Amino acid sequence: MSHGMAQAPVGSMKPTQSSPSGCTAAKPSEKVDAYSCNESSGELSLVLDLEDPGDGSALQRPPSLAITMPSSVPCNEPTTFEASASDGDGDLADVQWYVDGVLMAPGVERMTFTETHEIEAVAWDERGAATTDRRSVSCY
Numbered sequence: 001m002s003h004g005m006a007q008a009p010v011g012s013m014k015p016t017q018s019s020p021s022g023c024t025a026a027k028p029s030e031k032v033d034a035y036s037c038n039e040s041s042g043e044l045s046l047v048l049d050l051e052d053p054g055d056g057s058a059l060q061r062p063p064s065l066a067i068t069m070p071s072s073v074p075c076n077e078p079t080t081f082e083a084s085a086s087d088g089d090g091d092l093a094d095v096q097w098y099v100d101g102v103l104m105a106p107g108v109e110r111m112t113f114t115e116t117h118e119i120e121a122v123a124w125d126e127r128g129a130a131t132t133d134r135r136s137v138s139c140y
């Protein structure tokens with residue numbers, strides 16, 4: 001003996017989209033986020049609730065950076081680029097040096113000055129935030 005397939009009651013499962021009567025909704029193909037209702041209109045707003053757990057980890061802080069090498073160095077002697085860099089999040093990733101707008105090769109932090117150059121240091125953290133400091137360095 002077999003049982004017949006049970007048949008569930010069929011109701012209206014059709015999703016309906018209601019709009020206040022007399023309102024003009026956007027075209028179905030468009031994202032509906034506002035209705036124009038005769039004299040009034042309404043809109044939906046998205047509120048981003050950013051909650052910090054208390055240790056600051058939800059917020060990004062850019063690195064702190066200051067060039068510490070002197071603004072005047074001996075000519076014709078190798079001078080080491082020096083900067084003080086830190087990050088409040090503890091995610092300092094890299095410090096890059098530019099001389100007259102040209103990026104120095106990675107790991108190169110010494111140069112012999114024969115004239116004045118515009119030195120720029122850029123500190124990056126792991127999240128991509130950057131802080132820049134500049135100094136004009138002459139030689140004597």
Ligand SMILES: [Ca+2]
Binds near residue numbers: 061063087126127
């Ligand atoms: Ca950071």
